[in-house]
Amino acid sequence: MLVEFGHFALVLAFALTLVQCFVPLWGGLTSDERLMAVAPPVSVLTFVLVLLSFAVLTAAYLNSDFSVLNVIENSHSAKPLLYKFTGVWGNHEGSMLLWVLILVFFGALVGLFGGNLPKDLRAVTLSVQGWVSAGFLLFLLATSNPFARVTNPPLEGGDLNPILQDIGLAIHPPLLYVGYVGFSITFSFAIAALILGRLDAAWARWVRPWTLLAWCFLTLGIAMGSYWAYYELGWGGWWFWDPVENASFMPWLAGTALLHSAIVMEKREALKVWTVLLAIFTFSLSLLGTFLVRSGVLTSVHAFATDPARGVFILALLCFFIGGSLTLYAWRAPMLKQGGLFAPISREGGLVLNNLFLTAACAAVFVGTLYPLVLDATTGEKISVGAPFFNLTFGPLMVPLLLAVPFGPVLSWKRGDLLAALQRLYAALGLAIVMVIFTFWLWGMQKVLAPLGVGLAVWVMAGAISEIITRVRVFDVGVKRGFARLTGLPGSAWGTALAHFGIGLTVLGIVTASAFQEERVQTMRPGDTISLVGYDVTFDGAAPRRGPNYTEEVGHFTIRQGGTIVTELDPSKRVYTARQMPTTEAAIHTTGFSQLYLSLGESRGDGAVDVRVYFKPLITLIWIGCIIMSIGAVCSMADRRLRIGAPKPAAKSKAAGALPAE
């Protein structure tokens, strides 16, 4: 009964979104305030209904209700409680329900907190959000009903894919979806602006917090997914350029570009047409990602089930939204007035450069991801585009971008002076060069690119720090006043500095972990020792162990450094009982920012086992950098000017603060 209630709530939500599609749009076009006023309550009500339906599905999982097909296929009564809960979205239907829940949640947020928006903009934005919601609710109801029942309920379910039985499933999909789907709001704002034919600096100020919010979560979601793959798959890799990873990375690149172009639009009213196009692209790439992952064109851990009907349905949605929005753009964009002028060397110019490189990099990832699919669909030829392609295209495009990052914030608006900017960055440049020399001295000349990569990362990080120092002018005003100025800096200044520092950290982690990683693969018998960068890894033996829904063979290793025991590690091979599926559980020892990574391979009988040992220097910086970038986004969101309730902009003070100190 409860399950039918959940299904019914979903149907009702769909009906409501249809109202949300048409009524506020008509009100916005005819300036009818009563019709426009329909949008906020309807958007909130839709959210409540989808939330109810999500709660019902969760209850079915927690009670192991094996009369529901979805629960049978993805749950088991012996599964730990946490995984019963997270298993709700560990399957196609449930994860689409989560997707829609977040979509309508964002709609409800605009409904609730959009009180300071112009009435017609809010109404039309919510109407566009209604279109997207209606499309995906229909998709759920028509092809992926999570509430389907079976007539003869079995006694036991088929259990959740063991790879997904991990805390990562509790964190990664929700974060990623908030990011992915969060860009729908930016998209709706852009479409609404095109429909209303009105696009000004205020629009950019309303859109930026939403973009920041989505970007912040997407960054965390991707980082979490990367760390999860790193420790769960047992291969020691943290990024595979897998199409599914690229599916989330493309909206991130476009979103990062959008974040920067929106600044130009907010401050200088330039790049309007481009910003709107980026907003459309970013969400289109999110939709494309959803299509790639959910339609089953790719076989991966994320493609829970393949059903041609679903693929076709999402493809149709994709064509409708992307095609529709681009048509609208082609028709309406020429009517938008172009704003502020700027010289090529200026803050605007820097941000344009950022956008150029980010979109080019995004295009490279796009080609590499989609080319095999397109070729297969058109000629039937099977190819794959591997990691080398992405490394060789994405890498070179990132280098000039990263070189330019520290310049951006120190250039002034409208017309900048490159030499003066460089003068403010002497310290950062010096530090970067010292680091390059130091790395060469440490590792010798056999690796040329890696020390330069380290220098690049340090350049970006030091640039971010020197930006804060110059702003505070601690050398001119003294420590005490400097501290006062430090706390008085606007949130967006902190946001920029932290985000840039974070990307530098991530790059540093990527460079050191890929270039200076040490690896040994060896068959070990009890008592054998592998030596690796000063660590002696001794295999003491393996023993079986039982978990709640699996059995495992645990290897015991003692790690010594110069004879003293550092730690003991227990990597294991598990077999999950219900599906008889093996998994590898790596064991990781973190020292400083580096990690020692152990995973087990095949057992050879007589107690011998294949062991893979990695030492990954500074690898945790990759994810720490992402966290710092997200903190930067939060700081920017906290900036007074961007606060969603802020009535009047105080943009002047920031622009004044950014002028060169000299």
Add this chain to the structure above:
Amino acid sequence: MTRKQRRLTLIGTAGVVLAVALSLILVVLRDNLVFFQSPTEITEKAIPPGQRIRLGGLVEEGSVIWTDNAEVSFKVTDTANTVAVTYKGILPDLFREGQGVVTEGVIGPNGVFVADSVLAKHDENYMPKEVAEALKAQGHWQGENAAAN
């Protein structure tokens, strides 16, 4: 600078960056495409040694031999032809005799395929799509649903 010059500089820079990016993408793409081949295709076509390919099929029953130091050799079959493969490293969890597998590497001078990556991932029912189609081509395939679920 006049308005027109500024616009030209902007468009010029954009054009240069995009042109460089595009040519980079095309050149690198041409050199990094890895074609999927079934054992039959490898047997019939003369593939130059050193060219990277993806080889997919079933791991032949009884063909897996563990040599020392984490090395393994096995045979990949599409039931009509087989290709011998060697690999050093840790095999994925789902690597088993009789199961589908995709390996990537180059053909050595003695005709043995030297793999540097072996994929058999994620799901016990997972059958790489290419493998499924290669098997279908040999007439040994039962139903779509066994492949991807």
